[in-house]
Amino acid sequence: MSGVQAAAGKKRPRVIVVGAGFGGIRAAQALGKMPVDVTVIDRRNHHTFQPLLYQVALAVLSPGDIAQPIRQILRHHSNIEVTMDEVVRFDLDAKRVYLKSDAVMVYDYLVIATGSTHSYFGHDDWADKAPGLKTVEDATEIRRRVLLAFELAERQMLEVGSHPPLNFVVIGGGPTGVELAGAISDISRLYMTKDFRHIDPSEANVLILEGSPHILGAYPPDLQKKAIEQLTKLNVRTRTGKHVTEIGEGYVMLGEERIESVCTLWAAGVQASPLGKMLGFPVDRKGSVLVDQYLNPPGHPEVFICGDLAHVEQDGKQVPGVAQPAMQMGTYAAKRIGQLVAGRDQGQKGFRYFDKGDMATIGRKAAVARIAWPFKANWSGFMAWIVWLVVHVFFLIGFRNRFSVFRQWTYTYIGKQEGVRLIVGSHDLPGRWRTRLPPQRRPSFRPIALRS
């Protein structure tokens, strides 16, 4: 405790922030300037800039470009401590948080912002067959699978002289699905063609399967149409209105129809972090906690729920589970805690989401953008893509990351230079791709002629 506080003879209120995503980091940064002591708890040591994760997955960026240690982000706030741990239970009445390490912490104010994770709609066995994209590890795994699909096809050409069609299936037509699909098309057509001798990576087919009637459901119809046009140019097909019924090794079932797939990715469903249900308050279908205008659950003005974990209604619509609202909620929660600490909490304004718009890229040099601020417009194509670039570099945390991403994009988009196509982790090739011919049929051959 500093001398000033000791002289004041008053203990500073303790705020615990659980989760260091967009909501938690913004809350912590704002609390760092207030007369409170803050503990940030996260399972990971880093904050992840999720909107660019798909670029790590498709080997444009490195994990270090878009993730940064939480301690590093908050190091200059001397009233903040960070601990790498996991919450296993809350006792809101006793104002206690129970951690996986057996430690118990007491708080005066609590901010919960643990976000969301994939939902496989009850088919948890699909997780292995179609990985989703929420963490740096997920991105590395997706990269591994996409790159291995090409490696295996090349090897099969050497081994048996043919390979299954390079069908990539992305399940889910929201922004993440569209961005993944566009990026797969890009790397296969632009960057990988010179690398292989026996296969033609540009023959890759990418297919988006969306269960609802439209891709990019949150966007206005004219942008949906533009998105489909731009995807078609990239040789990405979309199929909507039918739900996937099964995912297996090398295929996806759409009702009775079997779609061959060398690599299946999941971008369909999300569910709130399980901590939401654990709190015991009413939750919505996705497990997000229904909070009031101050982001408090019923009866707990000292508890704030932010980001994807919070279900906030505004003008009859739910505030979407994306980065912008999460950041605004984090900042709001911190401000509100400041008011409560100062005893100025009567008659203050509730949270209001200030909608600046939405954006999704479609491969390189195209995007759709619903701009809501500083003017209203629906843009698509190259200009929307430029806006996307500028906004994303601007919002990245840390100068080093901004510079690094900017440099990498310059290489990739202007210089057509390769990205970071490393396969890290298991290099073991899945058994299903090892064409086990009976011994007498095994080809014993000189490597086949190189493509000229």
Add this chain to the structure above:
Amino acid sequence: MSGVQAAAGKKRPRVIVVGAGFGGIRAAQALGKMPVDVTVIDRRNHHTFQPLLYQVALAVLSPGDIAQPIRQILRHHSNIEVTMDEVVRFDLDAKRVYLKSDAVMVYDYLVIATGSTHSYFGHDDWADKAPGLKTVEDATEIRRRVLLAFELAERQMLEVGSHPPLNFVVIGGGPTGVELAGAISDISRLYMTKDFRHIDPSEANVLILEGSPHILGAYPPDLQKKAIEQLTKLNVRTRTGKHVTEIGEGYVMLGEERIESVCTLWAAGVQASPLGKMLGFPVDRKGSVLVDQYLNPPGHPEVFICGDLAHVEQDGKQVPGVAQPAMQMGTYAAKRIGQLVAGRDQGQKGFRYFDKGDMATIGRKAAVARIAWPFKANWSGFMAWIVWLVVHVFFLIGFRNRFSVFRQWTYTYIGKQEGVRLIVGSHDLPGRWRTRLPPQRRPSFRPIALRS
């Protein structure tokens, strides 16, 4: 086959290169300019610049900075194909290579350069407790363990108010051990002190255990002495002349003496890739194949063994298992194959290692360098470190990597900026560090006071 060859009516000889380390890549690059068809086989999709791996392990560089896809390195040689596979057996009489994928390949010339791996001297169970440093995955694992050691100490302070001493033990006092130890000292003293509130990372102790009488055994005695001086300045202690007898969770036994260790790393022994013994020729103690002056094993002038897998004697001494000789052997093997293909193989010179010297860094801004070319000198300290920087940036493959490493070093060494301290992979904290107190003794406390 190209028109010219078809007209000549002659099939081009097939060269198979196994392993894409320094030896294999150099051989392939030289063969890429010759009238042969080349197949490069490697288990991984990337070439790793091993001399800088310790900087990935200690979070200065990203994996993408020092590793590059093999296909990308060799893409401009249209006579080279790359396949990601693993050799399981050779049949040198039938000139065949059997692969894990069940494919069989026939060659005219064979270059084997599969390098070396860690040796735990028969204690394979030590591998989990003290990871070594040969691959990008190893580097990520070491980074995870070093960073987690600090995270756990901080958490233990929150939980029980004390933590075990931050002892890091590096087993092996060769260049890798010295570089790892110096880098651990660096990050703990320079970059991590502002990140923690309850522990002081600069209190970290680093200890090098070397079984032989001297660290850096391959260097002249005056450089060994300088190295110890420079290590002492970094608070790195060295103990020599005693062998480790046991490695356990949280400790290392040196005979009867128990040394506590929050993180133990292995840099002691190497052994040649198991393919060496599989060939059936005489091998040395480490499993490297005894080759003649043309790098051929007995009776097989069409088979070349390069790099760590080859035991080459020159002037009564063994050529060391480091990058320079491996590269020179690769280039020599390719040149020799060119001579054999052209029928100009009589009376040609055998391989001779051209020794330019050796270098090892000792933390930031110090190194030892035994310079053998273009002049002879033993340097230590800052100037040696500058030489080390220049040489390593120069030898990195690819402009992008060179630029990226240069930029990162500028940040790190001049700007004192943080590196890439991400923990990727399992964030689960090892059980041994979870202080399991009986329930009645569990502390239920407000987080302890922050350090002012």
